[in-house]
Amino acid sequence: MxxxxxxxxxxxxxxxxxxxxxxxxxxxxxxxxxxxxxxxxxxxxxxxxxxxxxxxxxxxxxxxxxxxxxxxxxxxxxxxxxxxxxxxxxxxxxxxxxxxxxxxxxxxxxxxxxxxxxxxxxxxxxxxxxxxxxxxxxxxxxxxVPAFVAHLDVPLDVPGFGTVEVSIAWGGMWFVIAEARAFGIDPVAENGGACVRAIEAMRHAAVEQYPVSHPDNHDLRGPTIGQIVAPPIDEGTHGRGAISVSSGPFDPSRPEALSGALDRSPCGTGTCAKMAVLHARGELAVGQDYVNASPIGTRFTGRIERVTRVGDYDAIVPSLSGRGxxxxxxxxxxxxxxxxxxxxxxxxxxx
Known part of the structure; x- marks a missing residue:
């Protein structure tokens, strides 16, 4: 053979x-x-x-x-x-x-x-x-690696959805992050298709309107991934959300077309980017745990270990734990x- x-x-x-x-x-x-x-x-x-x-x-x-x-x-x-x-x-x-x-x-x-x-x-x-x-x-x-926010709570024009408030943050990848309620979606597994369509449309718009690169390595450009977040529903968690892993280029003329798949986990880099946003808003302190839930209910636990600087950005050093x-x-x-x-x-x- x-x-x-x-x-x-x-x-x-x-x-x-x-x-x-x-x-x-x-x-x-x-x-x-x-x-x-x-x-x-x-x-x-x-x-x-x-x-x-x-x-x-x-x-x-x-x-x-x-x-x-x-x-x-x-x-x-x-x-x-x-x-x-x-x-x-x-x-x-x-x-x-x-x-x-x-x-x-x-x-x-x-x-x-x-x-x-x-x-x-x-x-x-x-x-x-x-x-x-x-x-x-x-x-x-x-x-x-340190996580930080490049754009906090800025307006983003998302074709098919209108103007949405988003944040652009690095957590090991460049994320665009928005509240799920802005799209009228509950980020649970059975709404996976709707989550993906919204996130991919948002990501595509963010690349055009808020392009970013990492100050220590300008080859790391984005946003390349997105997430929508929501309040917790399970005891012992602090938040939840849905992340779309893109599986093809987004076609703005066909926003109904699927072009990704939900991350089945709570997403480690996404959790770190989310914690950076919460810290920038004054909603998450150093040393405070943050338990993030996925659309299927699995959990990662994040924590801000300390603060630092990355280029001109205030940043956090996050830790993350989970099971494999x-x-x-x-x-x-x-x-x-x-x-x-x-x-x-x-x-x-x-x-």
Whole structure:
């Protein structure tokens, strides 16, 4: 059997969000940082992202990670996040999946009751603490990259929805954030289609009206992702929301067309961006926990550890914790005669 490519992956999820982790078969990626390796992967081997995330091997809600050697001498491992339309510089749910896979498969030795390790993401190095018992990672907590607000409570003209008040914030990715009530939507699972349409329309408008770039790395432009937020409904939570992971370009002439999928988790970078907005409004203090719920009721716990500065912006240093599970191990192959070497998309769910 002749194969053009064979990749070994561990199938995992963090609070419901699928985060496939490639542990074998990746090509050599060149670069002096994991960010540079991410750009090399994007430029020379983007077929791997398409192969893993598009049908028939993937689905619109799936993320994928490649474990790579770190470049920072203090890091234990590096990882690159691949999403449907972009390479995310950081992701909380994917960091939890990667940590769970690294420790439960023995790539990084597990120490009970707590393993401390450092992971190099394209956005920077994060310190991770994993609570472990009987060979299982029970919870992952990490200190994220600093989060900050570029635009707070500004008007955004969203085609098909009118003028909506939004904030643009960095939490490891650039988010545009609005109240769900501005769209007349309750961000629960059964309203997923309506959430995606509103968020994608908002994101597309924000890119045109409020383009942003990270002051420490101007290649990190946005907003590339959006979320709508709402008050809590479950005891023990402080808020909830819905995040759309884009699966295709938004067509403003057809706002009814789906072009994304809901993040099944509460979204780690989204929670951090949301905390930055709340802190900027004076609604969340340093040291205060913030439990964020997803459309399916799963939870991440965030906390502002301290304040800092990023360029000209006041920023917070957030921590985030959640749980991850391994669901299986797979080997993905590409037959040279396969008519779909880069997968395919269909408009019923892909947009």
């Amino acid at each position: 002749k194969m053009a490519r064979m990749l070994t992956a561990v199938e995992a999820h963090a609070e419901g969000e699928g985060g496939r982790v490639i542990t074998g078969g990746m090509p050599l990626l060149k670069g002096n940082s994991v960010f540079e390796k991410m750009r090399y992967l994007e430029a020379h081997h983007d077929d791997i992202r398409l192969l893993m995330l598009r049908e028939p091997r993937g689905n619109p809600a799936l993320c994928c990670n490649a474990i790579v050697p770190p470049c920072d001498p203090t890091a234990d491992a590096g990882f690159i996040v691949m999403e449907q339309t972009e390479y995310a510089p950081m992701s909380g749910s994917n960091a939890i999946c990667v940590t769970t896979v690294l420790l439960e498969t023995g790539i990084v030795p597990m120490v009970e009751p707590e393993t401390v390790l450092r992971l190099e993401a394209p956005a920077g190095v994060i310190e991770v603490r994993a609570t472990c018992r009987n060979g299982k990672v029970e919870r992952v907590e990490f200190e994220n 599970w391994i669901a299986g191990v797979s080997q993905w192959m590409l037959d040279p005669s396969d008519p779909f070497p880069q997968g395919f998309t269909i408009g019923d769910i892909w947009g």
